[in-house]
Amino acid sequence: MNLSNGKGSVSTVTTSAVMKSGDAVSDQFPAGLRVLVVDDDPTCLMILEKMLLTCLYEVTKCNRAETALSLLRENKNGFDIVISDVHMPDMDGFKLLEHIGLEMDLPVIMMSADDGKSVVMKGVTHGACDYLIKPVRIEALKNIWQHVVRKKKNEWKDAEQSGSAEEGDRQPKASDEADYSSSANEGSWRNSKKRRDEEEEAEDRDDTSTLKKPRVVWSVELHQQFVAAVDQLGIDKAVPKKILELMNVPGLTRENVASHLQKYRLYLRRLSGVSQHQNNLNNSFLGPQEATFGTISSINGIDLQTLAVAGQLPAQSLATLQAAGLGRSTTKAGVPMPLMDQRNLFSFENPRLRFGEGQQQHLSSSKPMNLLHGIPTNMEPKQLANLHQSSQSIGSLNMRVNASATQGNPLLMQMAQSQPRGQMLSENTGPRVPRLPSSLGQPTVSNGISNGLLGRNGIAGNNRGPAYNPVPPRSSMMSFPMNQSSDASVNNSFPLGSTPGISSITTKGSFQEEVTSGIKGSGGFPSYDIFNELHHQKSHEWEITNPGLTYNASHHANPLHGNIDVAPSVLVHQGFSSTQQTGQGRDATLIGKAMFSVGEGLEQDNLQNAGQNLNPLLVDNSIRIKAERIPDASSQTNLFPDHYGQEDLMSALLKQQEGMGPAESEFEFDAYSLDNIPV
Amino acid sequence: MDKIHSHRQVAAIKHSLFDQGYLDEQFIQLEELQDDANPNFVEEIVTLYYRDSSRLISNLDHTLERNPLDFNKLDTLMHQFKGSSSSIGAKRVKAECTLFREYCRARNGEGCRRSFQQMKKEYATLRKKLETYFQLARQAGPLETAYRPK
Numbered sequence: 001m002n003l004s005n006g007k008g009s010v011s012t013v014t015t016s017a018v019m020k021s022g023d024a025v026s027d028q029f030p031a032g033l034r035v036l037v038v039d040d041d042p043t044c045l046m047i048l049e050k051m052l053l054t055c056l057y058e059v060t061k062c063n064r065a066e067t068a069l070s071l072l073r074e075n076k077n078g079f080d081i082v083i084s085d086v087h088m089p090d091m092d093g094f095k096l097l098e099h100i101g102l103e104m105d106l107p108v109i110m111m112s113a114d115d116g117k118s119v120v121m122k123g124v125t126h127g128a129c130d131y132l133i134k135p136v137r138i139e140a141l142k143n144i145w146q147h148v149v150r151k152k153k154n155e156w157k158d159a160e161q162s163g164s165a166e167e168g169d170r171q172p173k174a175s176d177e178a179d180y181s182s183s184a185n186e187g188s189w190r191n192s193k194k195r196r197d198e199e200e201e202a203e204d205r206d207d208t209s210t211l212k213k214p215r216v217v218w219s220v221e222l223h224q225q226f227v228a229a230v231d232q233l234g235i236d237k238a239v240p241k242k243i244l245e246l247m248n249v250p251g252l253t254r255e256n257v258a259s260h261l262q263k264y265r266l267y268l269r270r271l272s273g274v275s276q277h278q279n280n281l282n283n284s285f286l287g288p289q290e291a292t293f294g295t296i297s298s299i300n301g302i303d304l305q306t307l308a309v310a311g312q313l314p315a316q317s318l319a320t321l322q323a324a325g326l327g328r329s330t331t332k333a334g335v336p337m338p339l340m341d342q343r344n345l346f347s348f349e350n351p352r353l354r355f356g357e358g359q360q361q362h363l364s365s366s367k368p369m370n371l372l373h374g375i376p377t378n379m380e381p382k383q384l385a386n387l388h389q390s391s392q393s394i395g396s397l398n399m400r401v402n403a404s405a406t407q408g409n410p411l412l413m414q415m416a417q418s419q420p421r422g423q424m425l426s427e428n429t430g431p432r433v434p435r436l437p438s439s440l441g442q443p444t445v446s447n448g449i450s451n452g453l454l455g456r457n458g459i460a461g462n463n464r465g466p467a468y469n470p471v472p473p474r475s476s477m478m479s480f481p482m483n484q485s486s487d488a489s490v491n492n493s494f495p496l497g498s499t500p501g502i503s504s505i506t507t508k509g510s511f512q513e514e515v516t517s518g519i520k521g522s523g524g525f526p527s528y529d530i531f532n533e534l535h536h537q538k539s540h541e542w543e544i545t546n547p548g549l550t551y552n553a554s555h556h557a558n559p560l561h562g563n564i565d566v567a568p569s570v571l572v573h574q575g576f577s578s579t580q581q582t583g584q585g586r587d588a589t590l591i592g593k594a595m596f597s598v599g600e601g602l603e604q605d606n607l608q609n610a611g612q613n614l615n616p617l618l619v620d621n622s623i624r625i626k627a628e629r630i631p632d633a634s635s636q637t638n639l640f641p642d643h644y645g646q647e648d649l650m651s652a653l654l655k656q657q658e659g660m661g662p663a664e665s666e667f668e669f670d671a672y673s674l675d676n677i678p679v
Numbered sequence: 680m681d682k683i684h685s686h687r688q689v690a691a692i693k694h695s696l697f698d699q700g701y702l703d704e705q706f707i708q709l710e711e712l713q714d715d716a717n718p719n720f721v722e723e724i725v726t727l728y729y730r731d732s733s734r735l736i737s738n739l740d741h742t743l744e745r746n747p748l749d750f751n752k753l754d755t756l757m758h759q760f761k762g763s764s765s766s767i768g769a770k771r772v773k774a775e776c777t778l779f780r781e782y783c784r785a786r787n788g789e790g791c792r793r794s795f796q797q798m799k800k801e802y803a804t805l806r807k808k809l810e811t812y813f814q815l816a817r818q819a820g821p822l823e824t825a826y827r828p829k
Contacts, residue, residue, distance in 0.1 A: 043728045043763045050712045050720060087758060113762035135705045135765040138712070 030145040031056040034078060038068040038096065039085040039111075044134065048083065051138040065091035072104050079106060080148045083132075086112035086119060094126045101127045107147040111136055218260055225249065226260060235268075685819035692812045701805050706768030722813045728767050729806060735760045736799065743792055753791060754783040764802075771801045 035057045039045045045061050052059040060079070062068045065088050072079060082100055086093035097108045110123040111132035123131040129147040132140050218226070229246035230238040240258035247257070696702045706721075713720040739756050742749060761776035775798035782790030 041759060041763050041766070042731050043724060044766045046724055046727055047709065047712070047766050050717070051708075054712055085762075087755070087762075113758060113765055134762050135708075135768070137705075137708055 030142075033057045033145050033148065034080045035059050035144070036068060036071065036079045036082045037061045037084075038065055038082065038088070038093075039063065040088045040090075041085065044085070044136075048136060048141070051136070051141050054138060055142050057141075064088070065093070065096040068096065069099055069103075072100060072106070076104060079104075081107045081109065081144055083109045083111060083144070086110050086114065086123070094122055097123075097126045097128055105151075107151045109144060109147065222247075222249065222252075223260075226257065226264070230261070230264070235265075682819060685815060689812065689815045689819050692808070692815065696808055696812065700770050701801075701808060703768045703770040705765060709767065719817075722817075725767055725809055725813070728763055728769075732760060732763055732802070735763070736802070739795060743795060748788045748791070750783045750786055750788075750791075754780055757783065769802075769805055772798060772805060775801055 035052050037045060037048050037052065037059060038061075039048065040063050042063065045063055049059050049061045060071065062071060065084070068082070068084070072082070084093050084096055088096075093110055093112075097110060100106055100108050107129040108127070109130040109132060110126075110128040111134055112119060113134040115133045120131045129151065130144070225247045226243065229243040232246060233239070233242050238261060240254045240261055243261065244252060244254050244257045693702075697706075709721045709724055717723075735756055739753065739760070742752050742756060757776050757779050761773055761780070764772040764776060775794055779791055779794040779798060782788075782794055
């Protein structure tokens with residue numbers, strides 16, 4: 001590809017190529033699809049490998065979920081699609097699914113000899129893009145490429161929607177075409193992604209619309225600075241302007257900070273929501289402790305693990321952990337829950353643990369429920385309230401999703417259904433969205449997700465040192481709110497945040513991988529493109545090396561373009577996590593960048609991609625903020641936050657899909673309302 | 680002549696295996712995967728299956744000896760076993776696995792044990808027949824892969 005060639009020309013070429021290639025493209029491209037197969041049954045594994053090879057795919061097999069995750073983390077862009085068994089000894093397939101969705105945002109196909117409706121439904125709610133019944137026939141495998149394409153397409157579309165209208169038109173088309181043409185021409189997803197990104201960027205630049213703005217890359221250091229500033233100000237009082245002043249980073253705009261803040265809030269909310277969710281599982285949770293949120297923040301893998309071990313770490317310890325992780329003073333003692341969750345993530349243990357803990361802590365404040373809010377479901381406030389109550393867990397999404405698991409899926413379903421945009425559940429976002437809700441809702445899943453975010457980071461940090469993996473940063477995010485505001489509200493933000501984050505998280509991995517796997521459809525989110533070439537300048541400053549957002553993935557930020565798609569939250573999370581983790585910002589660079597990009601995207605309005613992702617984040621954040629402000633009437637949980645949460649979440653999600661408008665107004669603390677959210 | 684005869688023999692055995700319901704379509708899928716690069720693919724897979732399933736069977740045996748019976752664990756083990764068996768097309772074995780799981784869900788210990796014994800019988804029979812089949816197939820030389828009994 002001639003990236004350098006003129007993005008414009010590339011697009012042109014691509015377009016025409018696409019038009020011409022048509023069949024040619026599709027003929028070529030399934031070949032070489034990089035598939036990762038995970039199954040503990042050696043017989044099945046061998047058979048699948050042979051079948052996939054016969055389909056001319058590139059196959060990597062592993063018999064353990066943990067191995068698969070580390071493979072994916074190490075090689076963010078190394079795979080296009082994952083096929084996983086449901087029942088595995090070391091980790092539940094759905095948990096793995098969540099992790100992958102959050103961290104790498106790759107399409108995942110579940111398979112099992114079990115063809116029961118509930119299991120298949122679980123696959124759907126957790127975000128699997130397909131479900132195969134064993135014994136698997138080769139015919140079923142021949143078409144799995146469609147999921148990769150679809151995902152990329154959706155990402156592009158999402159990006160488009162979030163961005164300005166004009167931009168939107170161009171990008172998706174360009175991206176799609178680029179993708180196709182690239183695949184045809186180059187036979188590699190990566191190329192198409194890059195090309196798409198390039199094209200988009202070229203287009204964007206010209207327009208100054210959402211996509212074009214140079215993205216800020218929220219590196220680990222940058223994020224840490226951000227978190228420190230927010231901590232200092234207090235989550236409730238953290239206004240982008242003040243944060244910006246505190247951070248004192250040249251070249252950083254208020255918009256950048258605002259979008260980043262929104263994501264962060266969503267993240268925190270998600271975390272608290274998740275932990276709540278977990279708690280819910282045990283049904284004991286809703287402990288009005290606000291501190292619980294704090295725990296989440298310290299998702300550092302290590303901390304979490306420790307917590308996980310303890311299982312019942314007191315909020316204080318969690319808070320401490322968080323603080324440690326975040327580098328802040330633990331304000332909230334009650335964090336244990338989140339940590340627990342995180343722990344779970346890391347240890348891939350049953351979410352049960354998390355839940356239990358979360359319960360205690362988490363949900364203490366009514367806010368936790370709000371976490372659900374983060375999930376942009378169309379659900380009415382009432383519904384949210386219901387969810388809130390029922391789920392109690394933060395993972396509003398989780399809750400909802402888990403509704404079946406814990407309280408009643410109906411909620412989640414409702415959410416999905418009620419949402420006109422419907423996207424939340426995954427229409428556009430595809431696996432992304434579902435993942436979120438499912439993760440949230442499902443006790444295990446959500447835990448996984450939120451935890452995943454946290455935990456993933458921690459775990460994912462595989463390469464990083466203290467297991468800070470993406471999760472940790474996230475945790476810091478989470479803890480942040482918690483520490484800051486003792487209110488439960490802070491907690492609430494988690495779930496929401498997580499939602500977006502979840503998708504983003506998964507994308508994290510994808511950031512880098514996106515390019516290659518093309519899953520992420522990075523094209524859509526120019527702003528998020530950490531790896532975007534467009535933002536070279538910015539990247540320069542913040543981009544560390546893109547170690548691969550949180551995972552130390554070796555991939556470079558650039559290729560990731562596509563990853564950005566994943567929802568700003570992801571970026572945010574990733575950024576957060578990375579900052580936390582490595583501290584060296586190696587990985588954080590990517591994340592930081594991502595965050596910035598996201599932030600920028602929001603500001604830009606055009607951030608179609610970013611906007612989409614960010615918006616939800618922002619929206620959520622804004623919502624959260626409000627909720628947080630609301631007195632902790634923990635018992636309040638109530639409806640008020642619910643309202644916000646729901647709407648925010650929904651809007652956020654919707655926005656993501658539809659390309660929410662500029663979140664600028666949302667940046668202001670006060671302005672963090674859903675105004676912009678086209679609910 | 681001999682070669683043709685041996686091939687015919689192999690074909691006959693295969694045919695009977697299908698007719699009697701020991702094997703199903705999945706086995707054909709495996710055979711279709713076999714090619715020059717992997718001329719003994721099916722046999723390798725089946726050997727892998729034996730190894731893995733022996734482990735599962737012995738696990739099941741131990742679990743069935745416990746008192747009281749842990750039906751959840753039995754169900755999980757059998758689910759795994761069923762998955763493997765279905766992957767190679769072991770039709771009868773798979774049917775017994777399904778029956779066993781139903782007994783598990785019904786918490787019927789006696790039914791489980793009975794079904795398990797039956798399943799082991801089917802498994803042993805299949806194994807023997809397949810061993811004969813592969814032996815003959817190897818002797819006959821490559822030729823049989825495309826044959827579709829049905």
